[in-house]
Amino acid sequence: MSNTKITFFLIPFRKVYRKSFDFVSRFVSIMRVLHLKIKYPTLSINFGTKIGRNCQIISTDNSKMVLKNAVIANCVILRADNGGNLQIDNSSMSSF
Numbered sequence: 001m002s003n004t005k006i007t008f009f010l011i012p013f014r015k016v017y018r019k020s021f022d023f024v025s026r027f028v029s030i031m032r033v034l035h036l037k038i039k040y041p042t043l044s045i046n047f048g049t050k051i052g053r054n055c056q057i058i059s060t061d062n063s064k065m066v067l068k069n070a071v072i073a074n075c076v077i078l079r080a081d082n083g084g085n086l087q088i089d090n091s092s093m094s095s096f
Contacts, residue, residue, distance in 0.1 A: 036051075058081070
């Protein structure tokens with residue numbers, strides 16, 4: 001069997017893999033959003049927000065944080081502390 005025939009047969013599996021990986025990453029992001037909604041009552045976040053791995057998002061009792069349709073990449077630190085007000089709408093944040 002030649003190399004092109006093997007590649008041809010792998011095309012459907014690649015599509016399935018990509019779709020399943022996208023589904024799993026979206027599900028994990030939704031679970032992160034739910035975790036933050038429960039942990040921080042002063043945080044307002046919608047399910048259009050995507051949160052990457054190893055992010056630190058902290059909102060203290062005296063502060064207010066609003067995240068709407070934001071994309072928070074891996075390893076980003078967001079902190080609204082002691083009377084602070086942080087609002088991120090339709091934006092993307094990266095650690096670099």
